[in-house]
Structure formats: structure tokens, C-alpha cells
Amino acid sequence: MEHVFTIAVKDFYLEHILESGQVFRWHKLAQNFYLLYSGSKVSLVKQDQIASLQIAVQNPEDLAYWKNFFDLQTDYELIKKSIGRRGKKVMREACEYGFGLRIARQDYFETLIAFIISANNNMKRIQRSMLLLSELYGKKIEMPEHFLALLPDEYKGIELYAFPEATDLAQVEPKELRALAGVGYRDVNIAQSAKMVASGISLEALDKLSSPKLLEALQNFAGVGPKVAACIGLFAYHRTNAFPVDVWIKRTMQRLYLNESASPKAIEREGQRRFGRYSGTAQQYLFYYAKELDKR
């Protein structure tokens, strides 16, 4: 059985997808080469050429999961045309800069916890906490034989972990989460939300809801407000019309389309009015570009 696949891709750039603040559980092994987790699965992904992706999976039937994860069936050329037409020059520059960006379809529970942690936090720290939570409370994943030949020497001994089940995370004391996973005051929110999921609130079932109802339902979880709900809606439930307003998007949207007194709610409305059903995708290009401009 084959476990390593080469897939033809377009509008796909691994670094932009994984390092744009939507996916947190990965190790960068080399340029354009990552060990990537999602839920209880793991893969090795490498992009040597712009038009092809190499992916090593645990089992051949996992290939469909990862194709879906990377949203490979969607034509981003059309989306970029649409939001480019509806936005100003900066939006078109953002699409160009963030070429190959895609909106991933991620595990519900993992995404819920990731964005609870994201409150008042930065990417490096979110990533650290997410990997720690997995190592501490996740089930160990056996290293697939065929991964070893592909891993760089210094990673051959790495231990692989699934993201914790809600039932397992629900049993951990908040104090411990804070001390061992470095989640700070978000400890109680994580524990509480894990308990809610463990006690039977089905994250899968929420996918049946309309986008407004879904975002409302997500805000019932502890530590989930409008911004975090929009992130979970966008990156787990693939609601491409969800428009998360963080400080970067706030500044950018205020400067480009509104004034500096515009509230987050008004910014969300304007984003959705202007960019329509792909406002969330537009947000992601804009977010990634705004952070880059700030670095320069």
C-alpha cells in the first residue's frame, strides 16, 4: 500500500497556509517541509515545487482527510478575483503577497481550544501551548514506519501526539493547565469549555446551523466572544463569510474603509457587506498582509 502521495495543486503555498495564524500544531522541519497534526492524525507535507504537494499519511484512506483539510477542491483564483474586484488596491496586493493561502478545514474541538487560547495572545505562544497540551494529555501516535525515512535525523526520535479528547482535557485542573501548558488566565475557560463538550454538547451537530446561529452557539463556550467564534466558524466550520475582527484587521479596515472610531461590530458588518460570501477569506489575506507590512 502506498503512503506517500504527490498531488497536483494550484493556488497553494504551504508556508502561507500553515503560518498565517489559523493552524498551530506543526513542526517546521525545513523550508516548505512540515510535520503537521490535525485532531488525532499526523502527516508529513512538503512542497518542493509550486504546482505539487507531497504528502505522507498514516494510512492511505487518510488522504481524503488531508485533501479536505487543505480545501483542495476549491478554486481560489475565482475567490481572489471576486474579493479583488470588491476591495481597494491593498486587497489585491494582499492576495498577491499571500498567494497560495487557503482556509483550512480543521478539527472542531482542537480549533475551539486553539482560539480560546488565542485571546490576548500571540502565535508563538498559542502554538507552544497547543503542542504542550497534546504532549501532556493527548494519546500517543505510533510513528509510521515510512515517516522515518523522510524525517530529518534530528526529528527521527520525535514523539507524536493526538490533540486531547474533550473528556481527557475536562479532567485536568485549571491550575495545572496554567503551570504546565502556559495558558495563563485562559485556564478556566479551557477547562470549562472542555467540560461542556465532554458532557455532550456536540460540535459536529453545530455544523447544521446557519452561520449566525453557529456563531451565537459558539459564544456559549467559556472564553469565546465574537472574534474567537468567528475564527472557529471560519477555520473549523469553513464559514467563509465569518469575519474575525482582531487588532490587525481593525486597524487595516479602519484605515482603508472606515474611520478610526469604527467599532468591531461595524467593521465586521463592513467586511461582510463589501466582500460578501468570501469576506472571511478576504480577511485572512488582509490579516496576513497587515502583519507583514508591520514587520517592514
Next chain:
DNA sequence: TCCCAGGACTACT
């Protein structure tokens, strides 16, 4: 040593 960045939530108006 202090100060800053970064959303949710509470307690106000």
C-alpha cells in the same frame, strides 16, 4: 524594573 501586546468578560454608564 517597568511597559507593551493581545480578546473576553464584568461592571459599570
Next chain:
DNA sequence: AGTAGTCCTGGG
């Protein structure tokens, strides 16, 4: 309905 103050921690 809108908003000041607080929560934690790594980094300047």
C-alpha cells in the same frame, strides 16, 4: 448599547 478595567506571560 457602549466602554474602562482586569486577566497572563514573553519580549523589548
